[in-house]
Amino acid sequence: MKESPALIERVRQINAQFQQIDLTIDARLTGLKAGQALLARPDTPGLMPYLRALWFPVNLEKGTLTVERPLDERYEPGQVLHLTGLIGKPFRFRRTLRSVLLIALDTPPVALLMPIVPLISSKVSVTLLLLGSAVDYDTGHLPAELEIIHGDGELNWPNRVTTIGWADQVFVTVPEGSEQAALARVWRMFSELRADLPVGYLYGVFRPPMPCGMGACDACYVKTRNGDLAACLEGPAFDLTTVKLGERS
Numbered sequence: 001m002k003e004s005p006a007l008i009e010r011v012r013q014i015n016a017q018f019q020q021i022d023l024t025i026d027a028r029l030t031g032l033k034a035g036q037a038l039l040a041r042p043d044t045p046g047l048m049p050y051l052r053a054l055w056f057p058v059n060l061e062k063g064t065l066t067v068e069r070p071l072d073e074r075y076e077p078g079q080v081l082h083l084t085g086l087i088g089k090p091f092r093f094r095r096t097l098r099s100v101l102l103i104a105l106d107t108p109p110v111a112l113l114m115p116i117v118p119l120i121s122s123k124v125s126v127t128l129l130l131l132g133s134a135v136d137y138d139t140g141h142l143p144a145e146l147e148i149i150h151g152d153g154e155l156n157w158p159n160r161v162t163t164i165g166w167a168d169q170v171f172v173t174v175p176e177g178s179e180q181a182a183l184a185r186v187w188r189m190f191s192e193l194r195a196d197l198p199v200g201y202l203y204g205v206f207r208p209p210m211p212c213g214m215g216a217c218d219a220c221y222v223k224t225r226n227g228d229l230a231a232c233l234e235g236p237a238f239d240l241t242t243v244k245l246g247e248r249s
Helices: 116-121 132-136 160-166 179-193
Strands: 002-013 018-024 037-042 053-055 059-061 064-070 080-087 099-105 125-131 147-151 169-173 202-205 221-224 227-230 237-239
Touching: 099 132, 099 160, 099 179, 116 125, 125 132, 132 147, 160 179, 169 179, 179 202
Parallel strands: 099 125, 099 169, 125 147, 169 202
Antiparallel strands: 002 018, 002 080, 018 064, 037 053, 037 080, 059 064, 202 237, 221 227
């Protein structure tokens, strides 16, 4: 895994909170798939590598990578960034898929956005469920075919049982640093509302610090029933039937 430069071609504001940045990237990064991420740092003298941020791209087309970043971060066309990747494995979508539920709880849904257009193009029904503070995320730039549902921080939303029963697979993103507790809440709720939580159904996206991105530093390990696994290699999305979550450990 090597660090490579990326050139900012365009910056545009998409809502009151976020901007999208188009990057020209090295050819070896063009194999990135939905669910994989990159470690990014600006071309700033003296900045240490461990300060790199985990970025989930939202689109990749014809060698141009698009990322979505908070509006309070400053980027300019012509600026050089340094990207390390590819981080992790793609989302593990089933071969036969009719419907997918994407859940953002108390965090913007950026980590879940890249697969939306390809799934819809493949005639898969996609629902984006925004819970808690995630409801503040403005979805006006997302595809019209995407169903969007708002709920509260207590994991309540309209037609909850129907939504859960309808989904063939579910992917959940929660605030960085609180994945264990937040995903344990989600697991309990799904367990109460659905009789069976099979392998390959409910995934949590883990975003721990990733200083090295190569599984060598132990910083991003996730405790699973198969041992401690590095999120930068085996994640960031983990099947929650395998993860040791609080009282399930």
